[in-house]
Amino acid sequence: MSDENFPTVKDIRQRIDDMDTARKNGILYRNALRFIYLTASVVSEITGKRAPIGRDAYRTNIFGESAVLFKIKTAKRKGQTRSVAIPWDYDAWAEPLYNWFSIHEDSPPFSALTMRSFQREAGIVFKGFMWPIDEYQKAVKFNINDIVIIDERINGNGSTSYLIEFPSRERRWTDDPSAQTTTIVQERHWRPFTLQSLRQLRLWELLNVYNFSDDQIRSYTGLLGGLHDIRIPSTTSDDHSPSTQNNEKEIDILTASASYYFKNLLTRRSDQR
Structure with missing residues (x-):
């Protein structure tokens, strides 16, 4: 510019x-x-x-x-x-x-x-x-089609947890992979x-x-x-x-x-x- x-x-x-x-x-x-x-x-x-x-x-x-x-x-x-x-x-x-x-x-x-x-x-x-606009963080919602389920496990109470991966390569365990929110960095622009x-x-x-x-x-x-x-x-x-x-x-x-x-x-x- x-x-x-x-x-x-x-x-x-x-x-x-x-x-x-x-x-x-x-x-x-x-x-x-x-x-x-x-x-x-x-x-x-x-x-x-x-x-x-x-x-x-x-x-x-x-x-x-x-x-x-x-x-x-x-x-x-x-x-x-x-x-x-x-x-x-x-x-x-x-x-x-x-x-x-x-x-x-x-x-x-x-x-x-x-x-x-x-x-x-x-x-x-x-x-x-x-x-x-300075760099800032913002929350982004993802649905099941935007993430990859890497692994799953059975918890002590019988429920199932899933290891999911976002497009950013961030991974986390969750009980409900259908609707997830993560934080991304919006670079200065x-x-x-x-x-x-x-x-x-x-x-x-x-x-x-x-x-x-x-x-x-x-x-x-x-x-x-x-x-x-x-x-x-x-x-x-x-x-x-x-x-x-x-x-x-x-x-x-x-x-x-x-x-x-x-x-x-x-x-x-x-x-x-």
Whole structure:
């Protein structure tokens, strides 16, 4: 895979900014992608019964700096509310997102979205970009036709056990060879860039550019397990990380101006208004 297929933060933000808003729901889709990225949300947190309303975004002043706070109902915590603050002066998307929420007042700003249409639109916007999936283990079910019975034995209670072999050459004894599950290793691979990748890229940025801790990621996402509940791909010597491909001067400016600010603002909980 060439470097051009592995997007940087700048690449992704540029693709979103360049969306054709003259298309049907073009502005809606662009703002939805911006919101998912900045708040590291999942689609179910911006649509359906947990969707925010326009009044869930408000201007505030924290540590002497202007910010916009978004109230979000965390999907994996039964809708428990968290707040994510975005620096008004340091992120170009803060103001247009706040304005989008403001015009909807008591209505959900993303109510016209459907999961299928949103995924399709994201596929168009991020076409050509790939995202790494780290090696992981998964359970696979096999039926009797997928395995080989190597041996059998009669147990002390009169029952029969069978020594079976899986396609991976793994062997085990079982009393019922008709339905077996084993664990296989899915090697590191690449997939097209998706809405899930968008969230992972944001969290990668917060970890590696803004030096967020596990506690801060936990507060930001609303997930109790923090990094344990989120699969963020690692980088290896063979890969270029999403952020280090950006202009180094740009990273220095972002880090110097916003790192401390982000780490204090974005970890505020919803009851700290």
